[in-house]
Amino acid sequence: MDFTVVLAQIKPKLGCVVENLASVEERIAAAREAGADLIVFPELALSGYFLKDLVPDVALRVDSAEIQRLVELSRGISIAIGFVEETDDYHFFNSALYLEDGAIRHLHRKVYLPTYGLFDEQRYLARGEAFRAFDTRFGRFGMLICEDMWHLSASYILAMDGATTLICLSSSPARGIEGDSLGSAAAWQKLVSTTAMFLNCRVLYSNRVGFEDGVNFWGGSEYIAPSGESMVRGLLLEEDSVTARVHEGALRRERIFSPMMRDENLFVTMQELQRIAQERGR
Amino acid sequence: MMSELLANTELLRKILVGFVREEVRKVGISKVVLGLSGGIDSALVAFIAAEALDPENVHAICMPYRTSNPESEKHARLVAEACGIRFSVVPITTMVDAYFEKFPDADNMRRGNKMARERMTILFDHSALLRALVLGTSNKTELLLGYGTLYGDMASALNPIGDIYKSQVWQLSAAMGVPREVIEKQPSADLWAGQTDEEELGFSYRQVDKLLFRMVDKRLTRQELAAEGFDGEFVESIHAKIQNSHFKRRLPVIAKVSNRTIDRDFRYARDWGK
Numbered sequence: 001m002d003f004t005v006v007l008a009q010i011k012p013k014l015g016c017v018v019e020n021l022a023s024v025e026e027r028i029a030a031a032r033e034a035g036a037d038l039i040v041f042p043e044l045a046l047s048g049y050f051l052k053d054l055v056p057d058v059a060l061r062v063d064s065a066e067i068q069r070l071v072e073l074s075r076g077i078s079i080a081i082g083f084v085e086e087t088d089d090y091h092f093f094n095s096a097l098y099l100e101d102g103a104i105r106h107l108h109r110k111v112y113l114p115t116y117g118l119f120d121e122q123r124y125l126a127r128g129e130a131f132r133a134f135d136t137r138f139g140r141f142g143m144l145i146c147e148d149m150w151h152l153s154a155s156y157i158l159a160m161d162g163a164t165t166l167i168c169l170s171s172s173p174a175r176g177i178e179g180d181s182l183g184s185a186a187a188w189q190k191l192v193s194t195t196a197m198f199l200n201c202r203v204l205y206s207n208r209v210g211f212e213d214g215v216n217f218w219g220g221s222e223y224i225a226p227s228g229e230s231m232v233r234g235l236l237l238e239e240d241s242v243t244a245r246v247h248e249g250a251l252r253r254e255r256i257f258s259p260m261m262r263d264e265n266l267f268v269t270m271q272e273l274q275r276i277a278q279e280r281g282r
Numbered sequence: 283m284m285s286e287l288l289a290n291t292e293l294l295r296k297i298l299v300g301f302v303r304e305e306v307r308k309v310g311i312s313k314v315v316l317g318l319s320g321g322i323d324s325a326l327v328a329f330i331a332a333e334a335l336d337p338e339n340v341h342a343i344c345m346p347y348r349t350s351n352p353e354s355e356k357h358a359r360l361v362a363e364a365c366g367i368r369f370s371v372v373p374i375t376t377m378v379d380a381y382f383e384k385f386p387d388a389d390n391m392r393r394g395n396k397m398a399r400e401r402m403t404i405l406f407d408h409s410a411l412l413r414a415l416v417l418g419t420s421n422k423t424e425l426l427l428g429y430g431t432l433y434g435d436m437a438s439a440l441n442p443i444g445d446i447y448k449s450q451v452w453q454l455s456a457a458m459g460v461p462r463e464v465i466e467k468q469p470s471a472d473l474w475a476g477q478t479d480e481e482e483l484g485f486s487y488r489q490v491d492k493l494l495f496r497m498v499d500k501r502l503t504r505q506e507l508a509a510e511g512f513d514g515e516f517v518e519s520i521h522a523k524i525q526n527s528h529f530k531r532r533l534p535v536i537a538k539v540s541n542r543t544i545d546r547d548f549r550y551a552r553d554w555g556k
Contacts (some may be wrong), residue, residue, distance in 0.1 A: 013308075014553045050547040177294045178286055192441060211304045213551045214440075216297055 003138045005038045006031040007221035007242040009234045011210030014048035017058050021046055022064055024081065024255050025073065027241070032077045036243065038138065041083040042208035042221075043110075044094065046107050049171040049214045050078075051084070057125045059086035062107065067097070067139075067229040069196035074099035080135065080206075082145060082169045084125075085109065090229050096143050096169050098134065106134040110145035112153065118173060118215065119147075132160035140200075149191060159199040159261060164226075164251055166199075168192065170207040174218035174237065185236065197228030200261050202246060202253055209239055231254040287495055289450045295330075298442045298454075302334035303315020305440050306415055309556040313414035317435070318342035318361060318369070318402050319355030321475045322455055322464050323443060324362040324419040329458045330414035330442050331417060332365035340367035341412055345401045348375040351473050355466050372409055374400045398434025406437070409556060415439040423448040423487060427520070428493055429479070436530060447494065448487040485516070493520055 012020045026046060031039040047058040047068070047280035054260070060066050060083055070079060073261025078100040085095035085107070094110040109128025113121035131154050133142045142165070144259060149155060149168050176183015176262045192203045203224040208217045221234040234240040255261070288426070300315060305541065306314055318324045324342075331340045343357040355371065362369035371454050377400050382388050388396075405416045418438025420430050422445055430436045441449060455465050469479040480486050493512055496502045497520070502510070507517050542548040 013556060014551055015555050050551045050553075052551060054550060054554065134473060174297060177289050177297070179290060181290075184294055209309075211301060212306065212553050214301060216300065 001138060002245065002247050003037040004035060005040060005204055005223065005244050005246055006034070006205065007223070007234060008039055008041045008045075009204040009207065009209055009219045009221045009237050009238075009240040009242060010042065010045060012042075012045055012048045012208060013226045014050065014212050015054045015058055016048070017046050017060070017066065020048070021069070024070075028073050028077060028079065030241070034243070036077060038078040038080070038208040040083040040169065040204050040221075042168055042206050043096070043171040044084065045081050045169075045208070047084040049208070049213060049217070050215065051273055052120070052124060052186075055195065056086070056094050058120070059084040060093050061064075061086050062104065069165065070097070071099050071102060071104060075102040078138075079166050080143065080148040082171075090204065092124070093128060094121065094145055095128075096145050096167075098136065098141065098143060098167070099127050101134055105136055106132070106143060108111070108143040110148060112147040112151050118175075121147075128245055131157040131161070133158050133163035139164050139248075139251075141165045141167060144168045147171060149195065155201075159201055160264065160266060163201060164255075165204065165246075168203060168205045170205060171217055172207050174216040175250065180181070180263075182218055182236065185220050188220070189222075189230065192224050193228040193230065196224040196226055197200045197258075198260065199250075200226045200258055202226050202251060207234075207238060216260075227258075228253050244245050286492055286500075287447060287449045289453055291454050294446070294450070294454055295333075298330050298343035300333045302331050302417070302442055304438065305553075306335065308553065309415070311413060311415055312336075313339040313341065313412050313461065314417050314440075315341040315343065315405055315408045316417040316419060317405055317411055318344050318358040319419075320344070320351075320357035320361070320464070321472070322326055322460065322467075323421055323424075323451060325357075325460045325464045326451055326455045326458065327417050327419045328361055328367055329455070329460055332367050333458075335397050335510065337366035338368065340365075341370050341408065341414060342367050343404060344369070344371045345374050345404055346371070347373070347397050347473075349380060349469070349470050351475055354390060354472050357461070357467075360461050361464060364459070372404050374404070386555040390473060395434060397473065402434050403438045409439070410534070415423045418444065420444055420447055421448050423453050423491055423494060425531060426498060426527075427483070427523045428491070428530050429483065432530045434453060437538075447491040449491040471555060482487065495549065497521070498524075544545060 080098050085093040096108045098106040111128045113125055113127055115122045124214045133140050140162045140164030174182055192205050196203045206221045207219055209219040218237055219234050220236050221242045223231045225231050232244045233240040328342055342362050344355050346355050378397055409416050415524030416438045420436055421443050424430050470477050
């Protein structure tokens with residue numbers, strides 16, 4: 001079905017869950033008021049990104065009052081949002097929830113926690129172990145958290161699991177000032193467009209803005225049509241609210257025009273991956 | 283040939299102006315203070331701050347010593363007027379001379395360091411006086427080479443230009459309208475008349491920036507640098523400068539005895555809760 005999505009390009013405050021939750025609620029109310037069906041927040045929207053030793057202090061259980069409040073709000077509008085999740089066995093995950101009709105439809109735990117360059121996630125966070133597509137009232141979705149998307153297999157698995165819409169929640173730092181456009185933005189734009197094109201999927205990319213210790217997150221949230229074309233893109237380096245009207249017809253037409261996913265041979269892929277795994281001795 | 287070092291000045295300006303605006307305001311402060319030497323680095327920081335905040339909230343202090351080139355104060359004043367910020371002059375001659383009366387044999391290095399630290403105390407005193415954050419004005423070239431005084435000109439709360447090379451400072455300064463006289467003059471620590479950075483360092487900024495960019499940012503190997511025509515001895519001497527000045531870029535070393543030692547296993551962002 002056709003639907004309207006808002007990509008909430010926010011500026012979370014580092015370690016301030018109460019304040020961040022209040023601003024998230026404001027954005028939800030505004031999107032709902034404007035008639036949106038779905039709102040997508042960035043990675044770690046409730047806590048900020050460079051948490052380090054703050055991770056246990058900002059973590060929320062899925063049954064916490066804060067998360068249950070968002071679950072309640074999803075009766076009026078579907079919500080995708082990132083936060084630090086605390087589990088019964090006291091592991092802490094970089095997680096994303098998809099909330100709809102007053103229920104949790106899906107919980108994704110970031111699988112690829114980067115530790116190179118300026119990143120240090122796996123020191124503080126536990127690694128997720130699954131990519132699963134899930135059904136929503138807008139069709140079958142898959143969720144990725146930032147670095148997940150840089151692994152072809154992640155998007156591929158979700159698409160093979162039937163997802164036709166990929167949501168990517170991101171906290172991508174701005175770097176690379178030598179080119180015509182911001183280096184990290186250019187790389188991401190190439191990535192989301194190519195992913196959409198290869199997998200005949202829509203991509204809803206929500207990236208945060210604001211500074212943390214001198215590191216600037218670049219925003220530029222966007223909706224990519226299944227053709228790979230960027231339909232609407234948010235401001236660079238500034239807060240924004242990006243509204244996109246997503247048409248079912250465009251997805252159908254693209255899948256008729258470029259039926260690569262129909263022709264994708266899961267058997268060949270599995271056979272070769274299994275061979276490779278065997279040869280590596282695992 | 284230097285195309286990698288050419289910055290997209292429009293983008294860079296937006297990021298650095300945003301940096302000052304956000305990092306100052308998020309701590310609940312609206313003002314900044316900086317030392318304005320008459321040179322290009324502090325001039326650029328003044329322009330960035332004036333654009334980020336109301337120029338009324340940017341306080342520049344020129345702190346000449348009796349041997350400083352009189353042109354420096356003139357240029358500092360010119361920069362302050364050009365970007366509309368507040369300007370004052372606090373000479374450091376009496377304080378510095380009073381100290382060296384006790385140590386008349388002190389060499390130029392000790393005198394230069396003392397002057398840099400004298401200026402630092404004035405800036406941080408004004409930080410308390412004005413409720414203003416001190417802006418740093420060290421560029422990436424100086425920081426990597428260790429060409430600065432620890433706890434002197436290297437001391438600040440926020441440094442907008444610490445990740446851009448001198449070559450990029452020149453470019454951005456031109457794009458932001460820093461007065462031409464300031465851009466075109468020879469960089470100098472201005473400890474005595476006629477002193478220039480490039481003479482003291484023994485190479486030009488453009489030359490060393492080209493190497494630093496390849497060595498630090500691109501992580502080229504020695505062989506790759508040689509293949510690009512860099513002299514092996516020059517490469518080694520610059521590498522040694524970076525290594526030997528690394529202590530200046532780190533916090534003091536703490537002897538570990540507990541389970542949570544500051545900065546080793548007690549780790550928080552400075553913007554914690556902001």
